[in-house]
Amino acid sequence: MAEAGLTPRTLAREINRLFGSGSLAETAPYHWRDSGGVPRPPLPALAAYVISRRLGRIVTAGDLWHGQPKAADGTLVVAASTGMDGPWTLANTMLIAEDWLLGGLVDRRMFLSVSGAALAQAVTIYLDQHLPAGGTVLPTATPDDPLVDQIEASVPRLQLLDDERGGAAGLGYVGAQVRAVLLVLRDGGHTDATTHRLLIALADLAQLAGWKALDAGQQGLAQRYYFTSLRAAHDAGYRSMEAHVLADLSFQSASLGDTSDGLRLGDAARRLADRSPASVQASVLSRLAYANAAAGRVDQCERAWTESRDQLAKRHPDRDPGWMYYLTPNHLDCQAGYAMILAGRQAAAAGRRTDGRTLLRKGESLLRTGAYARRPDVPYQRRALYEGAWLALGYATQGKLDDACAVTRMALPRLDKVRSPRSTALLRALTQELRRRKRNQTVADLLPELDNALARQPA
The missing domain is CATH 1.25.40.10 (Tetratricopeptide repeat domain)
Structure with missing residues (x-):
């Protein structure tokens, strides 16, 4: 961890960022480092993945918990780019x-995503x-x-x-x-x-x-x-x-x-x-x-x-390839919508609240034209779930809690049909936002339903 420039908390945050909010408590790596604690699979492999990604070389779970057979689950971590640097023939x-x-x-094998030079x-x-x-x-x-x-x-x-x-x-x-x-x-x-x-x-x-x-x-x-x-x-x-x-x-x-x-x-x-x-x-x-x-x-x-x-x-x-069947002007608008919510959240986190509010409002306006309110029995349910999660997150960031809860309630029935960890990661981030505001009665009523729906998602 020291070589990778990671503290226990930053290691936990990186695991949560890459594998989904709530994957790991932020204090857990202190127990691993200071008390010799060995987490249950797949956490050893996930920790090895994050450290490997930081160091730019493969580090296995066995390297981190030497002599602890429980730490190894038979997974070999391999860079996604391994063997991909040969001639283009x-x-x-x-x-x-x-x-x-x-x-x-x-x-x-668990493939390690690569960045930068790799x-x-x-x-x-x-x-x-x-x-x-x-x-x-x-x-x-x-x-x-x-x-x-x-x-x-x-x-x-x-x-x-x-x-x-x-x-x-x-x-x-x-x-x-x-x-x-x-x-x-x-x-x-x-x-x-x-x-x-x-x-x-x-x-x-x-x-x-x-x-x-x-x-x-x-x-x-x-x-x-x-x-x-x-x-x-x-x-x-x-x-x-x-x-x-x-x-x-x-x-x-x-x-x-x-x-x-x-x-x-x-x-x-x-x-x-x-x-x-x-x-x-x-x-x-x-x-x-x-x-x-x-x-x-x-x-x-x-x-x-x-x-x-x-x-x-x-x-x-x-002239369109067959796989461009889904693209419409509204689809482009909604992609821009969640891009602006991302930028707005980043601006707000950096203290640029006015810029953040402007971007969040633009993003919300675009996403309200999209699929978030689509009935559960019509096509493109994954898109509806993903856009709904972004819209709810945008509302929650601005403190529009009734709107955030209303959109989240539309998303919950989709979780029984759609398996999209990318979308559920957004809902977990939303959960963290809402927990800070649980004195609001609408939020307090929603949180148990949201927690139960997320708990039912397959690992």
């Missing part, structure tokens, strides 16, 4: 495929200012490949499942589909057209697996899938997916507080998307807006949001 992609296949369906090394080809010219390449029809037809047909169905049930629902299944496509690729003997279609399908599925892992709070696993998707998309000349994944990585970095990485990746995604359909460019710009908000660059955030709306107005639906 199909041969190297197949080496990465072999690694996934050797890991098996019950993969005992992250840059994994995506170095995209950080060059002079990207090669080219555009989106779509799958070539080859009617003699019914297996590839089946693989391709499964992707949109899995995307819709993610919209309804959240990232933690079916993540293992989507990961198994990634491995299945890798297995087919490794078997070889395909025509060039079939290999190309398989690479497209692999890029689509690995991006989806990465997004689901991010929503499930498994940040290192998300990066590992994203890096795999980038490799496959690059091999296929699938430019729009490359830009889409870089934007996802930008959003992830910004969400984790790695704002310089978020800005750098967001800018690379914007440059790469230059020749992509307007909808892809709009989506990429919306992620860059969030990265700017996280970095406190509010003017740049609003500029990127405006540009994203302008791009979407140029949309030609017949």
Whole structure:
């Protein structure tokens, strides 16, 4: 801990930041350090993860609790970028495929998310200012490949499942589909057209697996899938997916507080998307807006949001990739809404209360147009839960407690259907905000229901 520059409290706060508020009491690491206490799994692995991330090298639970067999749960911590720094060739992609296949369906590795130099090394080809010219390449029809037809047909169905049930629902299944496509690729003997279609399908599925892992709070696993998707998309000349994944990585970095990485990746995604359909460019710009908000660059955030709306107005639906089905002007507005609530909370925490209130009001105004009040029996329930959690948090930050409680009550029924640890982490942060105001009767009435709903969420 000393080498990593962590006190017991800052270690606990970092674990809570990365794995969800309430994962650990802030005083618990004092007992580990000063009294030789050994926490129950998975806390040893989580502590090792955080310390490894700070030090830039792998530290295992056994290193921290030497000679304590209870501390080791069989998990091997591996950097998400391991093996991802080789040449950008199909041969190297197949080496990465072999690694996934050797890991098996019950993969005992915990992937450590990376930042800074390690992250840059994994995506170095995209950080060059002079990207090669080219555009989106779509799958070539080859009617003699019914297996590839089946693989391709499964992707949109899995995307819709993610919209309804959240990232933690079916993540293992989507990961198994990634491995299945890798297995087919490794078997070889395909025509060039079939290999190309398989690479497209692999890029689509690995991006989806990465997004689901991010929503499930498994940040290192998300990066590992994203890096795999980038490799496959690059091999296929699938430019729009490359830009889409870089934007996802930008959003992830910004969400984790790695704002310089978020800005750098967001800018690379914007440059790469230059020749992509307007909808892809709009989506990429919306992620860059969030990265700017996280970095406190509010003017740049609003500029990127405006540009994203302008791009979407140029949309030609017949040119859209299938996975851009969800993007609407309102979706862009709501993404800007929670970006502004994030920036507003940061400004308020820094003592800039006037700036904070202005941003929070803008964010609330945008999110009120969104999905938070959607009935539980209509589509896009994960979006409704996530936006509702942000809106309630924005209200609570301003002391609008009746509004915060009303929006939270709309969100609670969704927790029985949607498994989205990313959303429940926001609700846990909201719980902490509300506890400080529990003298308010509306808050006091809500807190037991909120606590019970969160306690029912799977570990």
